[in-house]
Amino acid sequence: MLKKNIKALLATTAFSSLAALLAGCGSTPLPPDTGCGVPGGLCAPAAPSASPPLGEPGYTPLPPLEPARTSPVELPPSRDARPLAAQAMPAAGTRIALLLPLQSGSLREPAEAVRAGFMAGYERDRSGITVDVIPTGDSAQATLDAYAMAAARHDIVVGPLARPAVAALATSGAVSKPTIALNHPQIDGPLPRQMLVVGLSLEDEARQVADWAAAEQPGGRALILTGRTAWQQRLAGAFTARWSQLGLNNSVVELPSADGYVDGNALAELRARMQNDPPQLVFAALDAVQLRQVRSAIGTSLPTYGTASVNPGRDPGMSTPELAGVRILDLPWTVQPDHPLVASYPRWDGATGGFDMQRLYALGIDAYRIARELALRPDGTFELDGVTGRLSVDMNLGNGSGAPSFRRVETGTVYRDGGTFDAADVRR
Numbered sequence: 386m387l388k389k390n391i392k393a394l395l396a397t398t399a400f401s402s403l404a405a406l407l408a409g410c411g412s413t414p415l416p417p418d419t420g421c422g423v424p425g426g427l428c429a430p431a432a433p434s435a436s437p438p439l440g441e442p443g444y445t446p447l448p449p450l451e452p453a454r455t456s457p458v459e460l461p462p463s464r465d466a467r468p469l470a471a472q473a474m475p476a477a478g479t480r481i482a483l484l485l486p487l488q489s490g491s492l493r494e495p496a497e498a499v500r501a502g503f504m505a506g507y508e509r510d511r512s513g514i515t516v517d518v519i520p521t522g523d524s525a526q527a528t529l530d531a532y533a534m535a536a537a538r539h540d541i542v543v544g545p546l547a548r549p550a551v552a553a554l555a556t557s558g559a560v561s562k563p564t565i566a567l568n569h570p571q572i573d574g575p576l577p578r579q580m581l582v583v584g585l586s587l588e589d590e591a592r593q594v595a596d597w598a599a600a601e602q603p604g605g606r607a608l609i610l611t612g613r614t615a616w617q618q619r620l621a622g623a624f625t626a627r628w629s630q631l632g633l634n635n636s637v638v639e640l641p642s643a644d645g646y647v648d649g650n651a652l653a654e655l656r657a658r659m660q661n662d663p664p665q666l667v668f669a670a671l672d673a674v675q676l677r678q679v680r681s682a683i684g685t686s687l688p689t690y691g692t693a694s695v696n697p698g699r700d701p702g703m704s705t706p707e708l709a710g711v712r713i714l715d716l717p718w719t720v721q722p723d724h725p726l727v728a729s730y731p732r733w734d735g736a737t738g739g740f741d742m743q744r745l746y747a748l749g750i751d752a753y754r755i756a757r758e759l760a761l762r763p764d765g766t767f768e769l770d771g772v773t774g775r776l777s778v779d780m781n782l783g784n785g786s787g788a789p790s791f792r793r794v795e796t797g798t799v800y801r802d803g804g805t806f807d808a809a810d811v812r813r
Contacts, residue, residue, distance in 0.1 A: 479514050479760040481753075482535035484528070484544030487520035496546055498742040499567065501733050502749025503543065506757075509730065514757060521545070525553035536562045541756050543567070555580060563759050563780075565752055581778065581789040583755060585716075585748060587616060590692040590795060591623035591670070594714050597797055597809070598666055598690045599631050601712075605665030607635040610655075610679060612642055612671060620670035620692060636664070640675070647675050652682040659683055666690065673697040673708065680707040688712070693719070693795075698740060699805070709802040712809055718747035718772040720798045720806045727772050747772045 483503055485496040500518060507516050517539065521531040528550040535542050536559070543565045545551050552570035554560065560577035568584040576582065598607065607628055611621035621637060628635050638655060641648045669676045669691040676695045685707060693715040697705050699722075713720070717727050719740055733746045751771040755778060758767050762780070769776040774795040798806035 479541070480539040481514060481516050481756050481760075482539040482542045482544075483516060483518045484521060484531055484535055484542055485518065485546055486523045486528075486550070487518075488527075489521075489523035492523050492547060494742065495745050497735065498733070498745035499546060499749040499752070501735055502746035503753045504749075505730050505733070505746075506750040506753030510754075510757060514760065516753075519544075521550075523547060523550070525550055529553060529557055529559060532564075533559060536560075536564075541565070541759055543752050543756050551582070551584075563763060565756055565759070567748065567752060576788040578788055581755070581759075581780070581791055583748075583752060583776075583791050583793070585744065585773065586793075587619050587692070588623035589793065590714055591620045591668075592627040593795060594668065594690050594692055594712075595624050595627035595631065597712070597714065598668065598688070599628070599633060602666045602688060605633065607633065607666050607668055608659070608664035609635055609637045609668045610671060611637065611639055612675065613639060616694070617670045620694065621668075624668050624670065635668075640671070640679070642675060645672070645674055647678045652678065655679070656683050663687075669695055669711075671695060673705075676711070677705060677707040680711075685710060690714075693740070693744070696720070696740065697800070704802060705800075706802045708800050711800045712797060713800050713806070714795050714797050716744055716747055716773045717796045718750075719743060720796055726770060730772065744773075751776060 483500065485500055486492040487496045487500065489496065504516070504518075507514070517535075519531050519535050521527045528545050528547075532542060532545070532554055539562065541563045544567055545554060546567045548568045548570060551566045551568045552572050554564070554566070555570045555572050555576055556574075558577075560580050562579060564577070564580045566580055566582045566584065569582055569586060570576075598605070607624075609621050609625055609628075611617045625635055625637060638658070640651045640655070664687070666688040667690070669679070669689060671679065671691070671694065673695050676689075676691065677697075680689070689710070690712045691714070693713070695708070695711060696713050696715050696719060697708055699719075717724060721727055722732075730750055733743065735742075751769070751773045754769055754771060755776065758769065758778070759780065764780050766777075766779045766781055768778070771793075774793040777790075777792040779790045797809035799809050800806060
């Protein structure tokens with residue numbers, strides 16, 4: 386029930402059990418080749434930069450703002466080669482407000498995951514910054530009230546998290562300070578000039594996978610497999626649109642399922658279709674369980690691509706030979722845990738949501754790092770190797786968009802049976 390509530394209320398990212406958590410708007414093109422040979426791959430360690438509405442029964446007034454109190458976290462020393470005193474520091478007294486629906490029964494767990502990640506980033510690199518965590522409920526009015534109070538007392542606001550709350554803020558005319566929104570609002574018209582949207586995005590992932598697949602299978606015809614849920618349709622739609630933009634051909638097959646299992650007759654029809662008219666590659670807008678069924682039915686020889694939704698995890702005790710060789714685009718946090726930058730932050734075991742909550746935790750880490758960089762360069766541009774991907778931020782309103790721009794490129798890997806990932810060899 387909790388996961389269903391999260392899917393409905395957050396409607397966000399490219400992981401299957403949160404389905405549409407943090408869905409994006411608009412196309413985000415890939416940057417030039419990073420030299421890693423992997424979409425979004427981390428080439429080298431990066432220097433750390435890291436309620437009911439008012440008037441309704443049960444409403445609890447927000448507490449007075451106080452500096453956040455955290456438990457000490459043991460972290461490795463900075464990987465920046467310069468002495469700490471020589472590193473760039475925000476102006477002393479920079480205040481950041483973290484606005485999250487911690488008073489919401491439905492959204493408390495994902496909000497707590499983001500909060501934990503944000504504070505892990507803060508503990509790692511807190512010089513010159515004070516963070517205040519401001520809890521809200523899940524109503525738009527409660528969020529707007531909390532934002533007004535936060536903006537009056539802080540230099541930067543991070544949040545909201547829920548998509549409706551971000552949309553309400555974006556259209557309210559109340560954005561008066563640099564604001565880092567954690568979800569993608571669905572609104573008509575441009576975003577406020579000081580709002581930067583950094584949420585995870587199903588559509589962005591699908592577009593990046595399309596570019597990756599096109600580089601590996603030039604001129605190939607893609608078979609797009611999808612289900613009937615909203616997040617699957619969005620993934621398939623974004624991949625199809627990008628594939629067509631690249632001038633490539635595709636066909637789409639919708640596979641009905643019940644209780645997470647693909648209909649057997651549909652699998653038989655799919656197998657017959659592919660024997661008569663084989664594609665050059667498959668894009669799976671499915672979850673890991675469904676993709677295992679599909680590959681058991683049609684074989685594992687065709688190059689198969691997917692987003693984080695098909696990532697079965699890193700459990701070495703779970704054998705998944707059907708998924709061996711599948712190309713998966715996901716966050717460095719989940720597929721590169723041994724990378725020095727990723728490993729420099731503590732893992733989080735505060736919830737039972739698996740990869741879903743781990744991805745939100747990683748989003749919190751990068752949200753802090755972006756906020757810290759904004760404190761240093763409020764009107765500039767910068768790039769970060771983040772735990773959610775390679776991040777590019779442009780706060781220069783002369784970029785022609787009328788609003789800050791953000792781009793995330795995630796990591797391409799090849800899944801191996803037993804829960805390991807190999808870096809994909811991609812040349813763009």
